[in-house]
Amino acid sequence: MGSFLKRRFIKRQAVVTAFIFTLLLFVPILSHLIASAPDTINASAAFAAEKKEAVESPAAKKEEKSKVEYPPAPKLKEKDYPRIKSMNSRISVWILAQIHLFFAAFVLAVPIFVLVIEGVGKATGDERYDHMAHEFIKVSMTAFSLTATSGGILVFMLIAFYPDFMKYLASVFGSVMIIYAMLFLAESIFLYIYYYGWDNMRYGFRKWVHLTLGLMLNVSGMTIMVLGNSLATFMMAPSGVDASGVFTGHVWEAIRGPLWNALNLHRFIANIAYGGSVVGAYAAYKFLSAKSKEERAHYDWMGYTANIIAISALLPLPFAGYWLTAEIYAYSQTMGITLMGGAFAWLFITQAVLIGALFLSANYYLWCGMERIKGSERYTKYVKYIAAVIVICFLVWFTPHSLIKTPIEEKAIGTHHSLLGPLGLMPAKNSAVNIMILFTFLSFTLYKRSSKITTAAWAKSGVAAEIAIFAVGIVNIIALGIYSYMVTSNIKVGMSVPQVFTTLSIIIAISIIESRMFKNAKSTGDIEWGKMPARSQYALLLLAVSFTWLMGLMGYVRSAIRQHWHVNSIMRDSSPDAFTPTIGYAANVVSISTILFMLLVIFVFWLAQFAAKKQEA
């Protein structure tokens, strides 16, 4: 009997493994399909047929027959946009797209760190990681169906309000759209098996199968994201089409536009930071409403992990954003200047407020977290200095180049304030953000050290080396910033690269020294999970709210720099809503989207709680 069961088990494992590997093959096949997608037969068929009639020679006729012709981008008039009574097309699409993106970012991010946490649990044998990963994915399950629902409504709205634009987009990206939808199906299958099979595949070989499913879930999710991004970047910087918008027939050319990779990286990192912050908010809510000490300890740990995930992604995020902006400048200087120096310049002051809130709340949570660690007193005295530096950096980032002045003030100080004016320029802001990142890293390093006492004989030299690296690095960043004022704009832009390089070098060097120095460190005692003040949880909530709102705002500006174009410089937006609104107007729409999203998230959280309760007989 035992042998029979064993054989049956092995047979089942073989089938599952074969299934998984078949699915693994699915991805390269899909990639191949994209690369060599047959030319989309689309709405241009009638147009192409008309053209073919005109060809007289039989040889040319034969050649033409094998070639699909694509129409140019349509030149629309106001009357070409359907109007639906009591609905504003742009605001409706804007809010729906934003809510869809909020959910999409969340459900793409959660499986990434769930897989990592599950892997850590498998490697360390600590089941707490496994439980936490399971709880994380549970939160994202309902969000997944809301992502699909909001996406569906968005597509219907786009077709209803912008039929010609969608028709043109389908003429270029038809094959991508179909693959996108199929991948969504694949992602659903992987997610459901991954979630519902969690307990069934908890140990041994099955755990590896489960991890593979998690990997496949992420592969399909990431492919969906990059395909979706290709449509967004095509609209900003079209490729694979000629000047009049006629598709060359090579869909890969249309996908890999000049901004595609930069947007992919930026969204990938931002999604992780965002997902971490939303899960952190969930843990904060559960912590604040916990009834028992154990529950508080569990959700404190969960909130801490989520915050670490959010911070880890938040630190490199400005660099990814910088790369995207540099690519925008490289593609079109006019578009870059519209973004940073034109109508949207003041938006970046609003962004500074949000970034300041993000960095301060993430750091504040870490500082509060020191209270639960015996031995942290050694480092808490430094917190006030770190806080002061972060606030100063935030104020530099927040300073606009041109101040709002009354005529009398204008007369007294001129068009630009002699001290604050230079602080409003990018060299000062680049320096400030790099220093802010380094001091956040310092907060994290001190937090990690709090519970340990090094036993390394070379510890004093190690600390001295760390201080030297940190100090020299900061001096270098400031010196590069000052030097940037003395060179022309195009060289100035390039000066931020060595600044970023300095910051990354400091983080890597100090991380290596720390890991070596605390390898066999003595513990100062167990971390008292659950011993956190309630106010620390509000820092986690602020992180999630700020992140959500910031995502909406920056998503708006990315899209708005196309101005009055559906597809930049190729297909003009002739609808009555083609105007660029004020930042206040945009902020109001972003706030409405955020509130609607938060209401839906509350529903998701409630559902996770509701599902966990059993009715008593």
Added chain:
Amino acid sequence: MQTFLKISIFAVIALLGYTLFANVGIPQVRPAPPPAEEETIGAMSMDQYIVLGKKIFEGKGTCTLCHNPVLGGRAPNLVNMHNTSEERLKDPRYKGKAKTGEEYLRESMMNPSAYVVAGFGKAWTNDTESPMPQISGPAVGLKPAEINAVIAHLQTKDGGKATVPLPTGADAAPAPAAAEAAAPPAPAKTAEEALGKYACGACHKIGAFAGAVGPDLTKIGAKRDESYLRRAILDPNADIAQGFPAGVMPQDFGNKMTAKELEMLVKFLKAQKG
């Protein structure tokens, strides 16, 4: 439930704070409406053509986004282009096909990499590739007659002579918008009308306007006499008010204003005594 309410109120307050800041804490810049789609240029005089060129240079052409001495450093400052354009042809780095200054200016808009001013090339190209977009391309989309108007403006703005051919209007009848742009504007009937016509209020606080870029003129009449005021309009750089940079106020009001408009404005300003 109490916890739920507390965190909901906290989240809403944070959101309201951000929304309020974006609405009240920063100036609400209202971007220009999308440019008219099709503009054709009819027959006009050279003076009108130069005025149109300036308008395109500062507006539709988006040239001042980069060629702007106030912002500085993004693109070369276009001064004395009637002479500079000729000198560029002799530069060993020049690799274009132009034979005259006018052709050079046209080529610099159609093929900006034909000559890249030192220090203004794309990064890592050693000034062989220009970051400037082709001006007739879809992003800016200037038509040949509009490019000629910009050339006329660049040639004349610092004292040179326009050499471009005038548009004949033979290709297309002037569209209403273009006709309006090209036709000489009707003279203002009152000083207040003239203030609006010449957009004085965009920079100055005067009459019903509250501009904040230039000096406040609400008490100017108490401090300055008529000849000073006349000179300040015709030659703004002759006397610069303390704390304000030179070269910001347009210097061509002498060409634009009628004598009657100028005198009306001088009298109006003299009457402003606070």
